[in-house]
Amino acid sequence: MQTKKGFSLFEMLLSIAIIVAVLFVVISLFSNYNKKQVLDNSSEKISSLLKEARSLTISSKGDSSYGVHFEQGVAVLFKGTTYVSGDSNNKINQIDQKALISSINLNGNGNNVVFQRLTGKTDHYGTIKISLVSNPLNFKIVSIYQTGVVEKN
DSSP, X not given: OOOOOSOOHHHHHHHHHHHHHHHHHHHHHHHHHHHXXXXXXXXXHHHHHHXXXXXXXXXXXXXXXXXXXXXSSEEXXXXXXXXXXXXXXXXXXXXXXXXXXEEEEXXXXXXXXEBOTTTOOBSOOEEEEEEESSOTTSEEEEEEOTXXXXXXX
């Protein structure tokens, strides 16, 4: 009796199927992790910018208040109580292209959060919602309280 050495077609197909399944799981996990990182980084960037504006205001740097202006893909740190587009003091921060500022719900219905000198309080409290472009149901919320405290959820 002769024994055959090697792999049968069935064994080869089974091996390929297992490799494809493992690759699919790994790629899926990486994709979800990447999306989470995009949201985390974008919300952290906005939160940090708000905290910087509050800190600059409390310290009365330049004898001025500071604020943050929001647009769909941009958050701008500005000096003063009013946002002026193109001002040389503006610090423009782009958020990741895979994310967007999908909703701005601030007291007074504006796009600016301005902090009060010495106290750091704001009349423009509310929430900023950052969503994934590919899936708007995936989002993070940055909350700004009347006390000026900033928190990301």
